[in-house]
Amino acid sequence: MLSILKKLISDIEQDHQTDQYSIEAACTALLCEVMRADGHLDAEEKSKLNEIISDKFSLTAQETAEIIEESMALSDQAIDLYQFTSVINQHYNTEQRIEVVKLLWQLAYADQELAAIEQHTIRKISDLLHLRHSEYIQAKQAIGLP
Template sequence: MLSKINQFFQSLGAEGQQQTNEISLEIACSVLLCEVMLADGQLDNAEQQKLSDIISKQFQLSNEEVQDIIKRSLALCENATDFYQFTSKINESYSTEQRITMLELLWKVAYADGELDSIEEHIIRKISDLLHLRHSEYIQTKLNCQTKNHPSR
């Protein structure tokens, strides 16, 4: 009986590890960007366009590839229970500077509609922590994006 239970838990662990390995870097980044876009409960056209532009530019993908990645990312967002499986993929592949760039991209999506919702800020903070970035890097990227989106501030 105990061996069957143990096998069950081992199979769950193996499936979870396999799923994490199947997630590409593009998908991992896109899921996090989608999470920020969806955080305020509104699918804003400006945020959707910013998301498409970022993915296209960041990964040098065609419009069709970008739409496919966004579609897959949105599906993963619906079923994800946390951000760890995505941030761990980024941590494995990205340097600190690249993770800071990723954080800037998250802020760009959040500010794309002209306003920052507190839930968007909260999600970005959580992701920043999971990317092992310092609080000062979180604040600096926020200020940089805030200044670019609202030059009068």
Template sequence: MLSKISTFFQSLGTAAEQSEKDISLELACSVLLCEVMLADGKQGPDEQQKLSELLQQQFHLSNQQTHEIISLALSLCENATDFYQFTKTINENYSLQQRITMVDLLWKMAYADGELASIEEHIIRKIADLLHLRHSEFIQTKLHNRAK
């Protein structure tokens, strides 16, 4: 009985480790962008178009690849309990400047519909903290995108 319980918990740990390994850099960034897009409860065509543009520009994806990664990212958004698994992938693969660029993309996503909801700003702040950015870098990217 005890061995069955032990095996069960080990299999849970293995599944969680495997799912973290399966998250590509593109997918991790896509999930975070989708989280910002969905934050205010409105998912308009402007935001969907902006998401596709940002992913294609940042990762040089085809239309088909972009569509697939957005579908997968939206699915992961529904089941995610936090941002850590995604920001961990970014922290392990991106330099400081690339992480600042990632936050810049999040602001572009937040401003895609022409207005900034407080929940979008809150989510970007949480992500910036998890990406180990200073407050000044967070504010600088915000001001850079608000001026546009």
């Protein structure tokens, strides 16, 4: 019985290790979560998402489209945000995580509207990225938002 339990735990750990996403997919999935938070997929937000991903990761138009498509699917299937933020926490230092939050703010404000649910989603992501409240505010103000 104990050996069966050990095998089950080992299998779960191996599955979890193979479920890791690329840093590009993790960042893009979080951006997709913010973009869809208010229930509207505006053309401005889609365009800004393409611009952000292409610039941030130096991707071609086709690579950008592929990573967005993959990340939208990951976001659809996600049960939480931790699976994405944990990848970012493993690969990025504090300054880089603040930059990710700046990108989230840029995308949320791409349609010149900032819905409360978008702000809440960014705050939740910021917490999962282990950023202090002052760093969350700093990221927001860095892109010109009050």
